[in-house]
Amino acid sequence: MARTKNTVTIDDVARLAGVAKGTVSRVLNNYGDTSAKTRDRILQAVERLGYQPSSAARKLKRGRVDTLGIVLPAGDGEHADPFLSEFLDGIAQALDLSDRDLLVTTAHSDEHAVAVHDRLIRSRKVDGFIVTRTQGDDPRIELLLQRGFPFVAHGRTRNTGFAWYDVDNERAFLEAVRHVAALGHRRIGFLGGPTRMNFAIQRRAGYRKGLEEAGIAHDPALESTCELSESSGAEAARTLLRLDEPPTALVCVTDTVAIGAMGAIRALGLAIGRDVTVIGYDGLPVGAYIDPPLTTFSQSAHAAGARAARMLIDVIEGVDPLERQELVPADLVKRSSDGPPQKTPQELKESLAK
Amino acid sequence: MARTKNTVTIDDVARLAGVAKGTVSRVLNNYGDTSAKTRDRILQAVERLGYQPSSAARKLKRGRVDTLGIVLPAGDGEHADPFLSEFLDGIAQALDLSDRDLLVTTAHSDEHAVAVHDRLIRSRKVDGFIVTRTQGDDPRIELLLQRGFPFVAHGRTRNTGFAWYDVDNERAFLEAVRHVAALGHRRIGFLGGPTRMNFAIQRRAGYRKGLEEAGIAHDPALESTCELSESSGAEAARTLLRLDEPPTALVCVTDTVAIGAMGAIRALGLAIGRDVTVIGYDGLPVGAYIDPPLTTFSQSAHAAGARAARMLIDVIEGVDPLERQELVPADLVKRSSDGPPQKTPQELKESLAK
DNA sequence: CACTATTTCAAAACCGTTTTTATTGACGAC
DNA sequence: GTCGTCAATAAAAACGGTTTTGAAATAGTG
Known part of the structure; x- marks a missing residue:
């Protein structure tokens, strides 16, 4: 049974435009070394087929997933943390502007949290983490520092050699x-x-x-x-x-x-x-x-989330984490x-x- | 500058165990056609190197990402929806049991929500969606039905030819x-x-x-x-x-x-x-x-999230969506x-x- | 002991991209 | 004319897995 694949790949685009797939790729990634004529033809084919690159294939080659991760403390099943939901909302909105997504997981203990971070790093499902509810000595931060994996903490810890966003x-x-x-x-x-x-x-x-x-x-x-x-x-x-x-x-x-x-x-x-x-x-x-x-x-949890996300993106893109440390004032209500x-x-x- | 790669791949494992990488893969995926001796050797190598398959590479071949998606209505920046945060928590906990993750995005309008779902489908970042806060005629559901993409709705709509979980x-x-x-x-x-x-x-x-x-x-x-x-x-x-x-x-x-x-x-x-x-x-x-x-x-938002996630996994794995429709009573508090x-x-x- | 079935694994093909390398033709210079 | 040079694009080689194919070794049979 020849199951017809219903996903459109770069090959389909290349065939329709009558070019090599490498050319399609270069056009879509703005290498700027293609003639205006072929570029138009390719873009038209992309449009017509509704083509969008497979994130998996793209990531395989580039090594980035355009996804940020966050590991939340698992709620008790009763009431979820109101701070966190606002914080999440802020992150998601910031990410929307940069065409990235957020991977959310929960952990029910410190050890579990470390294990989950580790799994996500090794399976390369995210490009970096936002760490919330930091402790004075935080095992998650230890892990991330040791692995050299990008992250931003919401709240400082004893060790401060990383990117953080904190309220004054x-x-x-x-x-x-x-x-x-x-x-x-x-x-x-x-x-x-x-x-x-x-x-x-x-x-x-x-x-x-x-x-x-x-x-x-x-x-x-x-x-x-x-x-x-x-x-x-x-x-x-x-x-x-x-x-x-x-x-x-x-x-x-x-x-x-x-x-x-x-x-x-x-x-x-x-x-x-x-x-x-x-x-x-x-x-x-x-x-x-x-x-x-x-x-x-x-402190606006929403603003904190949005800012932390933006900082993390900067760090992932190569900015020195030490240049992304921000202390913001809390407002009197x-x-x-x-x-x-x-x-x-x-x-x-x-x-x-x- | 030969940047040393710090990720361990299946090739490293194969080399260390002295087998072909295909064999490593078959062992890890429990094909059960390898001798106990080589299997042990391979598992030991995996352990020693701390190997974990790249999700991208794996997905490329298998066509699954083991990730569920949810598109939340963007909060107004003031207070996030408390229902949703509990719901999310429920989902995340259910997913933890099945080694899957949750991709969270926000959308600020109906059209935007549809566009985001579409993008996620086409870039194949998720295997299915959980749709919340359904409307009588829901454009998101229209899209998903039309695309034949797996999803579970929290709440019915006028059309009910899909999987849903709803409170009575x-x-x-x-x-x-x-x-x-x-x-x-x-x-x-x-x-x-x-x-x-x-x-x-x-x-x-x-x-x-x-x-x-x-x-x-x-x-x-x-x-x-x-x-x-x-x-x-x-x-x-x-x-x-x-x-x-x-x-x-x-x-x-x-x-x-x-x-x-x-x-x-x-x-x-x-x-x-x-x-x-x-x-x-x-x-x-x-x-x-x-x-x-x-x-x-x-209604326990937590329970709803957990149950919806489980139902979605079933649907992704091939269960007929019509067999996953559940109506639960709300309790008087x-x-x-x-x-x-x-x-x-x-x-x-x-x-x-x- | 020849012959077939079964087990075990190496080798190759493939997934859909990006990136590198090669090829082609056009053009200008000698 | 012939020879680089350059631009534009085709072709091939990754990326890191999974799955298929097929060969060698082993076991089973008459």
């Missing part, structure tokens, strides 16, 4: 402190994250710098550390508010922690945004729905969980005593 | 009405979606059937149509509540519309779940965070936006008049 955590927290200081707060607490995380250290540094800039003495009692959960945020908030001179503002390492803190504040009978100001970080959509809507700092202090710390303490 | 929209809305009727509601409003969407028609049909089953006369004034946005949902809700005999329950085509409606209800000074019951559809995570948490119908009516429609009207 330090700057954001400096601005957070500046913002509440401008509202009139002088007792400003910090609910920080675990210091094994790179970003937690950066954010704390920004907090301290902000205090210094505002001329407020750094009080270690106001600087706490908690896990990145609501319950942990709630507990840390309670601790700070029990101080003899409680803070009138809380700057929180993430929105999740801030939401936990808000619950604790409300439970103590205080008004968020009036008695106690709360500032988050992440710009999670849920922050807009809670009561009162959370003032926070936000002003909602309603902040405001001028209505009470002094002493008054706050008294109202809590009741 | 009609049934869900029938159950929604049954649910609120059981709570004691008799004036039940419907905030429907644009009727160009197939699912909107199905959901409306379920609503009407539910009324019939409950023995409630269908009042066209209670059945409205809105776009799938919060603002549109809010407006539709206001319109219905201004009726002389306002509804005490609103069944909404999507969670987004329901959330908009809730905002409008609150703004009118009414208590959600007491004065007016609101039922959504989609099971969006955000629904759990709003106040009060939204009662809704949920009971939260707090519903309850027995506290007021009659007349009382509701009066309290609004104030």
Whole structure:
């Protein structure tokens, strides 16, 4: 049974145009060494047959696939990471402009992630990777550096000898402190994250710098550390508010922690945004729905994805990765969980005593 | 400059094992016609060199890429569709089990989507497509059917001669009405979606059937149509509540519309779940965070993605697409936006008049 | 022991491109 | 005229696999 092939190849084009296939190829890749006449004839044949080169054959010869890869942490089957979906969308849109595509895979553990990257590299299905959710020491980045495979990380790691795109955590927290200081707060607490995380250290540094800039003495009692959960945020908030001179503002390492803190504040009978100001970080959509809507700092995941993709393309095309390191500021999303202090710390303490 | 190639090919393996490359290939593809001795030798060489076949070369000969494609509607750059990210996650996990990958692209319009599918087909970058967010008459599906290219749709269309996975929209809305009727509601409003969407028609049909089953006369004034946005949902809700005999329950085509409606209800000074019951559809995570948490119908996007991927693989491997059509029920996620009516429609009207 | 069937593997052909090399004809210079 | 030179294109050689073909070695049979 002679199954008729329904795909049109370069040979078909060459035959129709009456030239050698090499000539067709050169025309399509703009070598510019063909006469106008044959070029027109070839382009016409291409048009008529609706020819498009086979990516596999092309890649075999050229060694490129025009495809970028990303390995996502597998969701728990419940709710997918909202950040990632926006990030993906940004990547895809950037790629559309350059006629490349995105290969998406998931991994359910660090080891699995490394294995998947390795498989994709060896089977040459992608030209480079975008690595998200980086850790201080990241095994995926180790692998990619060791293999000399192009990639861009979203977020720095301890080692920084590669291309990355990151949000300026330090700057954001400096601005957070500046913002509440401008509202009139002088007792400003910090609910920080675990210091094994790179970003937690950066954010704390920004907090301290902000205090210094505002001329407020750094009080270690106001600087706490908690896990990145609501319950942990709630507990840390309670601790700070029990101080003899409680803070009138809380700057929180993430929105999740801030939401936990808000619950604790409300439970103590205080008004968020009036008695106690709360500032988050992440710009999670849920922050807009809670009561009162959370003032926070936000990085556009969409913009990050688009930019990271563009940077990766540059790296693949030979740009030195060290020339593709970008630090961008996070923007303040002003909602309603902040405001001028209505009470002094002493008054706050008294109202809590009741 | 003789750039040393750092990729290991089948020739390297063959040389190391002292056999012809054809033999290596047959061993790796389990032809079972090689002696145990040479097979071991070859596998050992493969192991030692860390050899993995080039996907491009392999595909060139076999005509398959082991990659599925999906073309997403491009987000607006603001918030990506939470449904899609979960759906993607489901697909990716299913693919992981079968050593295939997923190619993701975006399209910003119907025409663009068709063009992207066409490009991917012709450049043979994927073996098949998963088509989401189907419309009554879907140009993408037209294209794929015409090209005879394998695909699975998430959602039916007018034409149903292909593989699909769909939630039983009609049934869900029938159950929604049954649910609120059981709570004691008799004036039940419907905030429907644009009727160009197939699912909107199905959901409306379920609503009407539910009324019939409950023995409630269908009042066209209670059945409205809105776009799938919060603002549109809010407006539709206001319109219905201004009726002389306002509804005490609103069944909404999507969670987004329901959330908009809730905002409008609150703004009118009414208590959600007491004065007016609101039922959504989609099971969006955000629904759990709003106040009060939204009662809704949920389809697991994750499960849908995983199942659709599996179905597509079957179709690619030759199963008749007509044998891969599945209708699954949506489940009621009971939260707090519903309850027995506290007021009659007349009382509701009066309290609004104030 | 001659003869055939079976197993095992080497060699060659092929997939659809890109890239390199060769060939052809036209043209100008000597 | 003959000889390069140059432009344009044809022809051939990769690229890295899979699949087909066929030959040699081995086993089985009368």
